[in-house]
Amino acid sequence: DKFTSIREGYTFDDVLLLPAKTSVEPKEVEIFSKVSRNINVRVPIVSSPMDTVTEADMAIAIARYGGIGIVHRNMTVNEQARIVVKVKRSESTIIRNVLTVSPETSLVEVRSIMKAKNVSGFPVVSGEKLVGILTKRDLEFAGKSSKVVNEVMVKDVVSAPDNINIEDAREILYRNRIEKLPLVDKGNRVVGLITAKDIVTREKFPDATRDSKGQLMVGAAVGPFDIERAQTMEKMGADLIVIDTAHAHNENVLNSLKKMRKGISIDLVAGNIATAKAAEDLISTGVDGLRVGIGPGSICTTRIIAGIGVPQITAISDVAEAASSENIPVIADGGIRYSGDIVKALAAGANVVMLGSLLAGTEESPGVEMIINGRKYKSYRGMGSIGAIQTGISDRYGKIGANKFVAEGVEGAVPYRGKVEEVLFQLMGGLKSGMGYVGARTVQDLRENGEFVKITSSGLRESHPHDIRIMMEPPNYQIY
Numbered sequence: 391d392k393f394t395s396i397r398e399g400y401t402f403d404d405v406l407l408l409p410a411k412t413s414v415e416p417k418e419v420e421i422f423s424k425v426s427r428n429i430n431v432r433v434p435i436v437s438s439p440m441d442t443v444t445e446a447d448m449a450i451a452i453a454r455y456g457g458i459g460i461v462h463r464n465m466t467v468n469e470q471a472r473i474v475v476k477v478k479r480s481e482s483t484i485i486r487n488v489l490t491v492s493p494e495t496s497l498v499e500v501r502s503i504m505k506a507k508n509v510s511g512f513p514v515v516s517g518e519k520l521v522g523i524l525t526k527r528d529l530e531f532a533g534k535s536s537k538v539v540n541e542v543m544v545k546d547v548v549s550a551p552d553n554i555n556i557e558d559a560r561e562i563l564y565r566n567r568i569e570k571l572p573l574v575d576k577g578n579r580v581v582g583l584i585t586a587k588d589i590v591t592r593e594k595f596p597d598a599t600r601d602s603k604g605q606l607m608v609g610a611a612v613g614p615f616d617i618e619r620a621q622t623m624e625k626m627g628a629d630l631i632v633i634d635t636a637h638a639h640n641e642n643v644l645n646s647l648k649k650m651r652k653g654i655s656i657d658l659v660a661g662n663i664a665t666a667k668a669a670e671d672l673i674s675t676g677v678d679g680l681r682v683g684i685g686p687g688s689i690c691t692t693r694i695i696a697g698i699g700v701p702q703i704t705a706i707s708d709v710a711e712a713a714s715s716e717n718i719p720v721i722a723d724g725g726i727r728y729s730g731d732i733v734k735a736l737a738a739g740a741n742v743v744m745l746g747s748l749l750a751g752t753e754e755s756p757g758v759e760m761i762i763n764g765r766k767y768k769s770y771r772g773m774g775s776i777g778a779i780q781t782g783i784s785d786r787y788g789k790i791g792a793n794k795f796v797a798e799g800v801e802g803a804v805p806y807r808g809k810v811e812e813v814l815f816q817l818m819g820g821l822k823s824g825m826g827y828v829g830a831r832t833v834q835d836l837r838e839n840g841e842f843v844k845i846t847s848s849g850l851r852e853s854h855p856h857d858i859r860i861m862m863e864p865p866n867y868q869i870y
């Protein structure tokens with residue numbers, strides 16, 4: 391009968407990692423990992439493409455601290471493109487599309503370009519050649535007169551050759567006490583711009599996930615059949631496309647993935663899935679990463695409404711095993727509530743984890759803040775919730791009929807958690823601690839050698855604080 395060979399599925403609360411003999415101190419462990427075939431990260435965290443989690447601010451923060459953000463798709467292609475561009479432009483050590491003005495440009499016009507394009511100064515160019523530089527400071531002293539650029543710009547402009555390295559550029563900026571260094575070719579034509587601000591920012595975030603040009607990396611979610619959106623995102627500078635569907639193990643999706651893989655040249659991560667068979671079928675379409683999780687999400691009701699799913703530790707482990715022979719990275723998506731869950735997800739075989747709930751409460755998430763009983767919260771909702779389906783264009787979860795939906799998610803609020811930086815610091819501290827207990831020097835080591843013990847409900851009860859009334863809540867253990 392159907393139950394003789396039935397398997398048991400485990401999730402985070404069903405298991406613990408065995409402490410092992412170790413020679414690794416938490417502060418020495420290495421937590422770099424892979425999100426997909428070609429995307430390496432120094433911190434194994436991906437922010438979920440949800441409309442209360444990842445827009446520009448989140449993607450910028452996550453990439454600065456070493457992970458990568460995936461911009462959600464519950465908006466038009468243009469809106470999503472604008473967010474991708476904002477992340478890509480947020481920091482770049484060398485600006486290539488330099489906005490310039492001419493000596494005859496009026497200051498009124500300069501001010502309006504400054505405001506519209508959010509820049510604080512311009513190289514001044516006459517007949518293609520660099521003749522001066524104009525910064526906010528020069529404008530401040532010019533008053534409201536009808537002057538033109540030529541009258542207020544700095545004429546003995548310091549510039550550097552195009553192939554200058556960042557260290558030398560830094561030195562020139564410092565020695566001359568200037569903010570902006572135009573890069574010029576042999577004909578004195580402006581071909582780039584380095585700003586002091588960008589150099590300082592770069593040094594402030596040594597772990598940042600950057601592309602070869604020094605810009606922050608960012609991913610974009612697209613529907614499984616939306617090749618056009620994927621191509622637009624690539625054109626706008628996205629480094630990664632993440633397929634966003636509740637069930638990727640579907641003939642039509644598989645066929646579309648083959649086309650999508652050929653239609654773009656950046657990495658393509660597909661999901662969600664929860665079985666080894668799905669992993670094999672997805673890998674055969676040529677995708678570069680797998681997103682695992684059917685139903686573990688904190689806002690997800692799929693398992694209750696549709697009766698399907700796989701407890702997340704088992705899902706991760708099954709998919710990771712199928713993916714290992716092809717070396718395809720696995721993203722564990724959903725259900726992570728504490729740093730210990732991250733250690734377990736990686737030990738089960740994931741390369742990185744995707745977070746929704748834990749990031750939705752941060753300052754950088756797009757959700758709205760609210761006060762409930764004197765405590766600060768931020769809104770958080772499933773992409774299959776009525777609210778998300780109605781306000782957007784998401785089709786992650788099937789729409790049945792024109793105006794009636796069968797929701798597979800809920801809407802609510804999570805405690806406010808401060809800045810992404812603080813949350814990640816706590817989460818990575820927990821991960822490093824766990825790796826120390828297991829004796830894993832790297833994430834790869836943890837994936838290969840982490841060993842689990844299965845626990846009972848009394849084991850779980852013993853694991854949480856018990857027999858105490860908690861008076862002081864630490865930042866990494868919250869009570870709802």
Ligand code: RVP
Binds near residue numbers: 745
């Ligand atoms: P969590 O981190 O536990 O909050 O889970 C986030 C994940 O839940 C998302 O990355 C996505 O896979 C899934 N999700 C998003 N919306 C819904 C839903 O409405 N059912 N589920």
